[in-house]
Structure formats: structure tokens, C-alpha cells
Amino acid sequence: MTLGAVMVPLGLAFGTLAGLPMAGLYASLFPLIVFALFCSSRQLVLGPDATMATFVAVSVAPLAGGDPVRLASLAGLLAIFIGVICVGAGLLRLGFMADFLAKPVIIGFMNGLAVVVVAGQLKNIFGFDAGGDTTLDKIVAAFRNLEQTNWPTFFLAAACVVIILAMGRWTPHIPGPVVVLILSIVAAAVFGLTAYGVTLVGEIPSGLPSLQIPSFSISDVGTMIPLAFAATLLVFSDTVAIGRGFAARNHYQIDANKEIIALGLSNAASALTQGMPVGGSGSRTAIVDSMRSYTQLAGVVAAITVAVVLLFLTPLISWLPNAALGGILVAAAYGLCDIAGFRALLKFRKWGFVIALTVFVGVVAIGLMEGILIGVGFSLVLLVYAVTLPHDCVIGKADDGFFDMAFRPDARAIPGFAIYRFPGPLFFANSGRFRSRVEELTQNTEVPVHTFVLDASMIIGTDFTACETLIDVNEELGKRGIRFTLAQVRANVRETFERGGVIESLGEVSIFHSIEEAIDTTGSDRSNRRRKHDR
Numbered sequence: 001m002t003l004g005a006v007m008v009p010l011g012l013a014f015g016t017l018a019g020l021p022m023a024g025l026y027a028s029l030f031p032l033i034v035f036a037l038f039c040s041s042r043q044l045v046l047g048p049d050a051t052m053a054t055f056v057a058v059s060v061a062p063l064a065g066g067d068p069v070r071l072a073s074l075a076g077l078l079a080i081f082i083g084v085i086c087v088g089a090g091l092l093r094l095g096f097m098a099d100f101l102a103k104p105v106i107i108g109f110m111n112g113l114a115v116v117v118v119a120g121q122l123k124n125i126f127g128f129d130a131g132g133d134t135t136l137d138k139i140v141a142a143f144r145n146l147e148q149t150n151w152p153t154f155f156l157a158a159a160c161v162v163i164i165l166a167m168g169r170w171t172p173h174i175p176g177p178v179v180v181l182i183l184s185i186v187a188a189a190v191f192g193l194t195a196y197g198v199t200l201v202g203e204i205p206s207g208l209p210s211l212q213i214p215s216f217s218i219s220d221v222g223t224m225i226p227l228a229f230a231a232t233l234l235v236f237s238d239t240v241a242i243g244r245g246f247a248a249r250n251h252y253q254i255d256a257n258k259e260i261i262a263l264g265l266s267n268a269a270s271a272l273t274q275g276m277p278v279g280g281s282g283s284r285t286a287i288v289d290s291m292r293s294y295t296q297l298a299g300v301v302a303a304i305t306v307a308v309v310l311l312f313l314t315p316l317i318s319w320l321p322n323a324a325l326g327g328i329l330v331a332a333a334y335g336l337c338d339i340a341g342f343r344a345l346l347k348f349r350k351w352g353f354v355i356a357l358t359v360f361v362g363v364v365a366i367g368l369m370e371g372i373l374i375g376v377g378f379s380l381v382l383l384v385y386a387v388t389l390p391h392d393c394v395i396g397k398a399d400d401g402f403f404d405m406a407f408r409p410d411a412r413a414i415p416g417f418a419i420y421r422f423p424g425p426l427f428f429a430n431s432g433r434f435r436s437r438v439e440e441l442t443q444n445t446e447v448p449v450h451t452f453v454l455d456a457s458m459i460i461g462t463d464f465t466a467c468e469t470l471i472d473v474n475e476e477l478g479k480r481g482i483r484f485t486l487a488q489v490r491a492n493v494r495e496t497f498e499r500g501g502v503i504e505s506l507g508e509v510s511i512f513h514s515i516e517e518a519i520d521t522t523g524s525d526r527s528n529r530r531r532k533h534d535r
Contacts, residue, residue, distance in 0.1 A: 001301060001302070001305050002175060002178075002287060002291070003045065003284060003287050003288055003298055003299070003301075003302035003305070004301065004302035004303070004304070004305020004306050004308075004309075005175065005178045005305060006175040006177050006178055006283075006284065006287060007028045007047060007284065007302055007305075007306055008025065008028075008178075008181065008306060008309050008317070009177045009178065009180070009181040009320075009324075009325070009328055010024075010028075010047070010048075010177055010283075010284070010328065010332070011024040011025040011027065011028040011047065011048055011306070012024055012025055012201070012317070012320070012325065013177075013325045013328045013329050013332070014047075014048040014049060014050065014052075014053040014276075014329070014332075015027070015048060015053070015276065016201075016322075016325050016329075017050070017053040017054065017057055017117065017120055017121070017329055018048070018052075018053040018054075018056040018057050018060075018061070018075065018276055019056070019057055019061050019064075019068065019071055020056070020068070020071060020072055020075060020276055021201070021204065022204060022205065022209075022274070023048075023072060023075060023274060023275050023276040024048045024053070024275075024276060025306065025310060026209040026270070026273055026274050026275040026276075027047065027048045027270045027275030027276050027277075027278050028047050028048065028275075028302075028303065028306045029208070029209070029273065029275070029303050029306055029307055029310075030269045030270070030273045030275075030303070031046050031047070031266035031267070031269050031270045031275065031278045032045070032046055032047070032266075032299040032300065032302060032303040033269075033299075033300055033303055034262070034265050034266045034269040035262050035263070035265075035266040035296070035299065036296035036297070036299050036300050037262075038258065038261060038262035038265055038266075039254075039258060039259055039262035039263075039296065040253075040254045040255040040258040040259060040262075041243040041246070041247060041254045041259065041296075042247075042250070042252060042294045042295055042296065043246050043247075043250070043285055043288055043289055043293065043294060043296075043298075044239070044242060044243040044246065044254075044259075044280050044285050045280070045281050045284035045285045045287075045288060045298070045299050045302070046239075046263070046266050046278050046279065046280060046281065046299070047278055047279075047281045047284055048275075048276055048277075048278055049238075049278075049279050049280075049281050050113060050114075050117050050329070050332055050333065050336060051113060051234055051235065051238060051279060052231065052234075052235060052276065052277040052278065052279055053117075053276070054113055054116050054117055054120065054368060055227075055231055055234070055277070055368055056071075056075050056078070056276060056277065057120060058116065058367060058368040058369070059227050059367075059368060059369050060074050060075055060078060060224075060227065063223060072214070072274065073214040073215050073216055073220075074214075074216070074220065074224065075214075075276045075277065076212075076214030076270075076271040076272075076274065076275070076276075077214045077216045077220060077221075077224050077271070078224055078227060078228055078231060078277055079267040079268065079270050079271035079275065079276060079277040079278070080214065080267070080268055080271045081224055081225060081228030082228050082231055082232050082235065082263075082264065082267045082277055083264040083265060083266075083267040083268035083271065084264065084268075085228055085229060085232045085264070086232060086236060086260045086261065086263050086264025086265075086267065087260075087261050087264035087265065087268075088264075089232075089236075089260050089264075090257045090258070090259075090260040090261035090264065091261070093257050094257075094260070095240070095255070095256030095257040095259070095260055096256070097233065097236065097237075097260075102355070102378065102379050102382045103341075103345075103352070104345055104352040104353070104355040104356040104359075104378070104382075105355060105356070105359050105375035105376075105378050105379055106237070106375075107338050107341040107342065107345065107356045108355065108356035108357060108358065108359030108360040108362075108363070108371075108375070109234075109359050109360070109363060109371055109372070109375050110336050110337075110338055111336070111337055111338055111339075111341075111342070111356075111360050112359065112360040112361075112362070112363025112364050112371055113333075113336055113363060113368070114333040114334070114336040114337045115135060115139075115333075115363075115364050116135050116363060116364065116368060117329055117330070117332065117333040117336070118329075118330055118333050119135040119138040119139050119142075120135075120138070120329075121325075121326040121329050121330055122138055122139070122142040123326075124153075124157065124322045124323055124325060124326030124329075125153070125154060125157040125158075125323065125326045125327075125330065126142060126146070126148070126149045126150065126153065126154055127148075127149060127150025127151075127152075127153030127154065127197060127198070127199075127323070128145065128148040128149065128150065130142045130144070130145045130148075134365070134366075134367065135363075135364050135365070135367075136364060136365055150196075150197040150198070152193065152196040152197060152198050153197065153198050153199075153321075153322075153323045154323075156184065156187070156193070156198060156321060156323040156324065156327070157323040157324070157326045157327040157330070158327070159327070160180045160184065160323070160324050160326075160327025160328060160331070161327045161330050161331050161334075163176055163179060163180055163183070164176035164177060164179075164180055164327065164328065164331035165331055165334060167179060168331075173291075175287065176331070177328050177331075180324055180327060180328060181320065181324065184320060184321050184323075184324035185316060185317070185319045185320050187321075188200060188319045188320070188321050189319050193321060198321050198322075198323060199321065199322045199323075200318065200319060200320065200321055200322065201317060201318060201319075201320045201321075201322060201325070202318055203314075203318045204314050204317060204318060205314070206310060206311060206312075206314040206315075207310060207311060208307060208310060208311065209273040209274040209275070210273075210274070211272055211273060212272065212273070212274055213272065214271060227369070230369060230372045230373070230376075231277060233372075233376070234279075234372065235263070235277065235278075235279035235280075236259075236260055236263060236279075238279055238280055239259060239263055239279050239280030240254075240256050240259055240260075240280075241280075242280040242281070242282045242285060243259055243280060245282075246285055246289055249289070250289070250294065263278075263279070263280075266278055282335075283332070283335060284302075341356070342356060342357075355378050355382075358374065358378070359371055359374050359375045359378065362374040362375075384429065386424075387424055387425060387427075387429060387430060388429045388430045388433065389430070389433065390422070390423045390424040390430070391423060392420065392421060392422050392423060392437060393405070393406060393420075393421050394406075394413070394418075394419065394420060394421075394441065395411070395419035395420065395421055395453075395455055395515065396408070396411030396412050396413050396414070396419070397411060397412060397413075397414055398410045398411040398412070402419065402455075402515045402516070404421070414519060415447040416447055416448070416449060416450045416451060417449065417450075417451050417452075417453060417519060417522075418441040418442055418445075418449045418451070418452045418453070419453045419455060419515060419519075420437065420438070420441055420452070420453070420454055420455065421454075421455040421457070421458060422434060422437075422454065422455075422456070422458065422459055423458035423459070424458065424459070424460060425459070425460055425461040425462065426459050426461075426462045426466040427461070427462060427463040427465060427466050428463055428465035428466070431465050431466050431469040434466075434469060434473075435469055435472070435473060438452065438473050438477070442477065442480070442482055449482055450481065450482060450483065451482065451483045451485060451518075451519075451522045451523075452477055452482055452483070452484050452485065453485050453486075453487055453515060453518045453519065453522075454484070454485070454486050454487065455487050455488055455515055456486050456487065456488055456489045456490070456493060457487075457488035457489075457490070459489075459490065459493050460490070460493070461492070461493065461496070462493055462496050462497070462500070463496075464500055466500075467496070467497060467499075467500025467501060467502050468500070470497070470500075470502045470505070470506075471500075471501060471502060471505045474502075474505050474506055475505075483510065483522060484506060484510065485506070485510045485511070485512060485518050485522060486506065486510065486511050486512065486518075487512045487513070487514055487515045487517070487518045488512075488513065488514060488515065489511060494511075
């Protein structure tokens with residue numbers, strides 16, 4: 001019931017942010033029940049959040065041309081497409097997509113999103129609308145017209161932010177948004193705040209939403225599909241990350257594929273009941289976790305609580321000041337900020353910090369959709385970089401085995417041998433680097449190399465290009481009198497090598513179970529050939 005009480009102001013606030021106040025409340029009803037039926041998480045709570053609300057406000061609202069009915073239809077269509085994509089991805093076992101966005105990208109995006117949310121609430125905070133299309137425009141316009149500020153509105157919004165943040169820190173078991181909701185309604189009614197220029201939410205319809213399929217045209221479908229893919233990647237990554245976090249904290253596991261199917265069905269349920277796109281909510285989940293709730297029954301009861309409010313208490317909500325909604329959203333935006341994440345990236349690797357900062361600037365200066373595309377692009381670059389330039393190593397012999405010489409000072413190179421370990425997949429994107437490293441390790445050495453041993457224990461897969469590269473390397477080394485051997489080849493990789501002609505090119509006599517066997521056998525063969533030559 002406490003969760004449901006929190007969801008009322010949050011749903012109304014995020015709905016207002018998206019331009020659809022009631023859609024935020026409606027999205028706090030049936031999606032929770034559907035999610036409870038199909039998800040694998042015991043605690044994760046769904047609902048409208050800052051990410052999806054801002055996405056609708058920035059990417060979908062401009063397409064509606066100021067028509068609230070059309071905006072509601074487009075938001076519902078977006079939720080349906082998110083649902084279809086999620087269910088399809090879940091059935092295809094694509095839950096790993098949740099890990100696709102790299103951490104620097106997420107940090108940059110979430111901090112940028114916080115600025116976008118605050119910029120969208122400047123009119124509710126200062127009491128005037130200075131205009132502006134982009135986030136930067138809104139910020140600049142607001143500060144250029146500060147003389148128009150309605151100070152009662154500003155102080156009310158500031159007080160709401162302070163109360164929520166203070167209670168979140170010192171009395172976390174008492175929901176700050178609910179306290180702000182009650183106090184601001186009482187203040188508006190008792191002190192007549194409208195006489196001081198403070199605007200109210202006003203009358204909102206009571207009752208539960210009816211089943212309704214969003215109306216749309218064929219052109220709308222073509223426009224919304226790209227947006228839906230971007231939104232799905234965001235909402236699913238966020239949802240699974242939150243679910244996994246609380247699951248790890250309370251010692252249980254979730255199934256990412258079940259989560260994506262449940263998320264898809266919940267978004268479809270939201271669309272069919274006049275709601276907006278929904279995703280996992282960290283703040284709502286934290287509430288049930290703090291009260292030691294470990295079943296989805298909490299979400300179901302919360303949905304019932306919201307329904308009771310919609311049926312019987314909407315006249316009271318009409319007294320809610322818009323400044324209070326703005327304060328609630330600014331407090332939520334503060335929770336999105338991760339300055340510590342920026343500092344950690346700067347300390348760990350500067351390129352990660354640069355990526356996060358670039359995505360942040362893209363979200364704030366260009367737009368939310370563009371920021372997402374920048375993030376996806378950087379994720380692809382990071383992925384390609386990781387698999388193209390893996391941490392390979394030169395192996396040396398120590399008293400207790402064979403080790404990376406860069407990390408074991410006591411490991412020494414064996415004269416005449418070049419032992420090389422290549423990790424990860426060996427495929428078209430890194431075959432050139434592999435060839436270069438082989439040439440580097442077999443040329444200009446103090447003792448001429450007569451045997452090259454490729455430790456394949458960490459090669460997890462390969463392709464036809466890599467097989468051709470290995471065959472070419474074998475031939476090139478053979479012309480220089482260097483024997484090319486493989487050691488510790490995985491079964492699945494050996495099968496691929498056989499189909500690609502690598503085994504036939506090298507011969508079974510050049511495939512060994514261990515590095516030690518490769519060195520002993522090739523060393524013995526070389527000694528035998530030398531004795532025969534001497535005779």
C-alpha cells in the first residue's frame with residue numbers, strides 16, 4: 001500500500017513530463033499485474049519512469065503537433081511496438097542484449113537524462129515558460145528571463161526537492177513523494193496558493209481506464225519502429241540491471257529472457273489501457289526491498305491501491321500544485337545523477353570518461369535519440385576494440401609451469417621457441433593483428449626461432465578468414481625454416497580448424513595437448529634430425 005501511495009505522485013509526475021498526466025497513472029495499474037504473472041524477479045517493480053517519460057516527451061511529442069489525443073495514440077503505439085520487440089527477443093533468447101550498452105555509455109546517458117528532466121521542469125519550478133526547443137535552449141532561455149520568476153512557485157518546488165532528498169537520506173522508510181503530495185495539497189487548499197500565482201494540476205478524470213487500441217496510420221508505423229528499437233534497448237537494459245542488482249542483494253536469480261517477455265507483455269497491457277511505456281523502477285523496487293517484501297504480490301497490491309485512488313480520491317489530487325510535481329521530478333533526476341561514476345571512469349581509464357562525457361553532451365546538446373545513437377555507436381566501437389585488440393601474451397617457463405612473461409618475472413623464454421597465447425575469438429577482424437604478432441615474435445630475436453607454438457587454450461571460436469590466415473602463416477613460417485604448432489586446442493575450435501583445412505595444412509603431428517608436450521616433442525624431433533644430419 002505504501003508502494004501504491006508512492007506510485008500516485010510519481011505516475012502523475014512522469015505522465016506530466018511525457019505530456020500525458022493520466023497515462024502515467026494508468027501505466028501504474030494493469031502493467032504491474034501482468035508483470036507479476038510472467039516475470040522471474042521476486043521484487044522488481046514496473047512503472048513509468050524518467051527514461052521513458054523523457055523519451056516520449058522529446059522523441060514522440062513533436063510528432064503529435066500539440067494534439068494530446070494524437071500524442072496518447074503515438075505513446076500507446078510506441079508501447080505496443082516495445083512489447084512486440086521484447087516478446088520476440090525473449091522467445092529468440094536474446095536476453096543478453098541487456099548487457100550491450102557499455103558502462104561509460106550508461107553513465108553518460110543517465111547523467112544527460114537527469115539534465116533533460118530538470119530542463120523540462122523549469123516552467124514548473126520558476127512559474128513561467130521561457131520556451132526553447134532543445135534542452136540547452138530551455139536552460140538558456142530560463143536563465144535569461146529569471147526576472148519573470150514566480151517566487152512562491154519557486155520556493156514551493158525547492159521545498160519539495162529538499163523534503164524528498166532529506167527524507168531519502170535520514171528517513172528512507174517514509175516515502176518522501178507521498179509526504180510532499182499531502183503537504184502541498186494541504187498548503188494549496190489552506191493558504192490559497194493560487195492567489196499567489198501557483199498553478200494546480202486541476203480536475204482529473206476519475207475511474208479506471210477502458211480497453212482501447214491506439215489509433216494510428218501506416219506512416220506512424222514507419223516513424224515509430226526505429227524509436228521503438230532504441231526505446232526497447234534502453235528500457236530492457238535498465239530493467240534487467242535493476243532486477244539483477246536486487247536479486248544479487250537478496251540471493252536469488254532472474255531469467256533475462258523471462259524478464260524481457262514479461263516487460264513486453266506489460267507494455268502491451270499499458271498501451272491497451274491508455275497508459276504509456278513502462279520499465280523497471282529502481283526507486284519503487286527499493287521501497288519494497290526496504291520493507292522486506294520478496295514476492296510480486298507487493299506490486300499487485302500497489303496497483304490495487306492506485307485503482308482505489310483513481311476511483312475515489314481524484315478530487316483531492318486536483319489541488320496538487322504543478323510546482324510539487326516539478327519538485328518530485330527534480331528529486332528523481334537527482335537520483336539519476338552519477339557523478340561518482342564519472343570520477344571512477346576518469347580514475348580507471350580516461351577513454352571511458354571521454355566516452356561518457358561525449359554521450360552526456362550528445363544527450364543535452366543534440367537530443368535524447370541522438371544521444372542513444374551515440375551510445376550504441378560507442379558500444380559497437382568498444383565491442384570491436386575488445387575483440388580486435390585482445391590482451392594477448394608471450395609465454396615463458398617458470399619452475400611451476402608456463403605463464404605470461406609480463407606478469408611472472410621468473411618466467412623465461414625458451415631459446416629457439418616462440419610461445420604465443422591469443423585470447424578470445426580469432427576471426428576476420430583480428431586476423432591481421434594475429435599475423436603481425438607472429439611476424440613480430442619470429443623476427444629479429446637474439447636466438448633464431450625454430451618453433452612457433454600457438455597456445456590456443458583461450459581461442460573460443462574462429463571463422464574461415466582466420467583458418468586461411470593460419471594456413472598462410474604456416475606456409476610463410478615453413479619457408480623460413482620455422483615449424484608452426486598448436487597446443488591446447490578446444491574441441492569446438494579443432495572441429496572448425498578441420499573444416500577450414502588448418503589441421504590438414506599443419507598435420508596431426510603439429511597438434512599437441514599441452515605446451516610442454518609441444519616443446520618436448522618438437523625439441524626431440526629437432527635433435528633427431530640434427531643427429532641424422534651429422535651422421
